[in-house]
Amino acid sequence: MTEMTVIGASGATLPEAFDGRHLINGEWKDSEGGATFERLSPAHGVVVSRSAKGGEVEVLASIAAARKTFDEGAWRMSSGKDRAAILNRVADLIDRDRERIALIEVLESGKPIAQARGEIEGAADLWRYAAALARTVHGDSHNSLGPDMLGVVLKEPIGVASIITPWNFPFLIVSQKLPFALAAGCTAVVKPSEMTPSTTVILGELLMEAGLPAGVANIVLGYGDPVGAIMSSDPRVDMVSFTGSTGVGKRIVEAAAGTLKKVSLELGGKNPQVIFPDADLDAAADAIAFGVYFNAGECCNSGSRIIVHKDVADELLAKVTALSAKVPFGDPLDERTQVGAIISDAHRQKIDGYVREAEKAGAKVLIGGSDLAVPGMGGQFYGPTVIAGVTPDMAIAREEVFGPVLSVLTFTDADEAIGLANNAAYGLSAGVWSRDIHTCLNFARKVQAGTVWTNTWMDGFAEMPFGGVKESGQGRELGRYGLEEYLEVKTIQLRVAPGRANWVGDS
Template identity: 40%
Template sequence: MRQYPHLYIDGRWTEPLEPREAELIDPTREEVFARVALGSAADADRAVAAARKAFETFSVSSAADRIALIDRIIDVYESHADEFSELIAREVGIPVGNRAQVTGPAQHMRVARDILRDYPFETRMGSAVVRREPIGVCALISPWNWPIQTGVIKLIYGLAAGCTLVAKPSLNSAASGALMAQVLHEAEVPPGVFNLVNGTGREVGDALSRHRDVDMISFTGSTAAGKLVGAAAAGTVKRVCLELGGKSANIVLPDADLERAARWNIQRCFFNAGQSCHAPSRMLVHESQVEQVVPFLVDEVRRFRLGDPLDSATTMGPVVSAAQFKSIGDLVQSGLDDGAHLVTGGTERPEGLDRGYFVRPTVFTGVTPDMRIAREEVFGPVLAVLPYRDEDDALRIANDSPYGLGGYVFGDDPAKARRVVNGLRAGRVSYNGAATDSYAPMGGYKESGIGRSMGRFGFEEYLEVKSVYGFENEARA
């Protein structure tokens, strides 16, 4: 049994004020594998006070010093890469073969460092000097589905900007959160600059959202939870950056390579057992071509190997929890009840996997836009295939959603595809499966969020803007 009995506050591992703990369940074995300290609102107060004190000096540290700090963090983080890989397999079921979950965070660290190297903190606008300054104490609430990367993106841009931080990881991934705090400790992040308080969203998350000494809150999670964060933060008019749910559409134009589009859609949608907010969980296919794509979809589904995430040959592990397992099953059943056609998968456990929260990779055709599986975020390996009549109909269906996080378009004619890309109301759109870029911003339209993370846009979320007059000759590049 692994034990994580401490919070990390003011550069020290410390016990919570009230001795409480939470159990972490291994989703493969359905058994407790670790216990973590459970903090409270009072512990959040301690962490915020430490961050507020540290801000006085860290906010005026030089860019060169912060670059050196990030370089140390990168070195220490990479020395723990295998430990992170094994840990997230145990706590949230991510296969050890999914190295992107572990290598990606280091890449984001390097991007933040590179942006900091050349960033103009003072510029001239007319007769004014415009300064960008660190916003202050930032509360960072991160999810379990990208347990390392999401938290790293938040903290590394905050550090690069000169902010001080209080992090609250998801309780499902609190063990890897503790290991990340250890990385920062070993990298000699100054006391109080980074603090870690485990706890529930209802208690610690709410306390941080409402706290008068927190200047910004960055939250990634469900839209329902994000609305609560935004409402709580409104009382102190702090900056709120939210990355929330998605129901992304992949529009496959009639001139697309259907096999390529279908196979890519399955791999991208079912990556991480479908637990990705950008998953293309709606595939829009011209009504005359639906039957042509089905064999490719089924064949690609059968290539997944479900099993123990600690086995390097496994390509799909379990979903994170019993609650998630039930939620996905309920939505698959709703597809059957609403009359969608089940092509593969279903509600039964995968063959040979009688223990663990394993879900059959599932594909529906005959889906209409009003069905729950076409409207709600399943957050599991479930794909809804919807037919469309023409380009305008495809855009109408794709945009008829409260979400607007991601979008995808496949087609052979770049000019036509670009019109469709421009018509999608989403924050990040990819053509023909093009890879994303860590320098570009990520975020959503509509109920998928507020603000942006990653790249220069993400860096600037952690900066305030000050206009200064009377120093016309002193603006620095």
């Protein structure tokens, strides 16, 4: 068996459990009856946070606050300059508190501390980018409608936005949504995952310190039922923005259908990387290892499926397997660790189930494929896993595993590669590796994906839109498109000269 690179317990002293409450209309609130829930660290196996457990009372109060604040108009009618100033202050406060935010993110999610710091830094950049966009919101005018008419197109905030975020990148993903909603002039109700609620509470503290008016952003902690369900169906909510599983996304669409509110979804992925025989195999192998093990594979953009030309498959797999053994798995509080713990024991079992099923179907595990023992740690870890001999009909080739598991398929020509890449219900991201720009462009135009990387994987920029096709979602985040999601278009037609012709003639 190949020896893994394992980082044992660092012996770091853990802080006292974080206490989180709801933020409703500018005030911190406990739940009615004092209901709470706890979060155990997936890496350390101890309680790291206690949060107020929201119910119908709390979510309805939050929606009412957001609705009233929007309708009163002070925030939605404020200038882009004033909104930008607050968003920039939030970014500065995020930078100031980066270590505090990163630590609780590590404790609740199990991700490595170095990665968490990078994500918090990236989140601050998103707030600054959204601040810049706040000053660019504008409509259009049409002076070509004839001498008597002038047309004006306004772009206005859509209203109250329900923002529901996942556990895998809790602070980063709320920062892909909330600042854009605020930049547009919306008010919001935010529900973080019950597994990683605390960094969103910290964000609420920073919003208040930055001077965001009461009621503009409200935070409700708790579970999808009832909190998320009410946020998706209440008629006072104008839009739902959700990131999470495709199954939950479909239920949100159903809940929102009764009021025909707008729904923006960023869902699952089964993202292929296609490696042509002329590719730089060393660069591809490193990017493949990064793509599948980053965040323990618990990432919608995970490069969990490679499709490699048969002529170079053995050479590439040897490189990927060797790199897999070198990736440091273990204590997320150790600076050397690159892959931490799996979010929950139930999810770890689900990951292992996919691996066992693939083995039974004839696939071969080249490395990993089992739990990983980390000395001194009480949490759940899964080893780096590469599975060859995968065929398109296997579940592991089509379904989202959401773990550190790489499925390997092979091809003989470009058309077959594109067919295999598109052979999934998802269409979030895809990658292509070739030194021939024509090969890359042909693939990029034909693959069904919202993002295509060429000779790289998972680079990201605030300016570039992100989202998927097919069952990977609808709508876009980031870039100017991320702001447009929270805007409505209104047409105004002005008669600027007298003399409108009568429709009813003189008697």
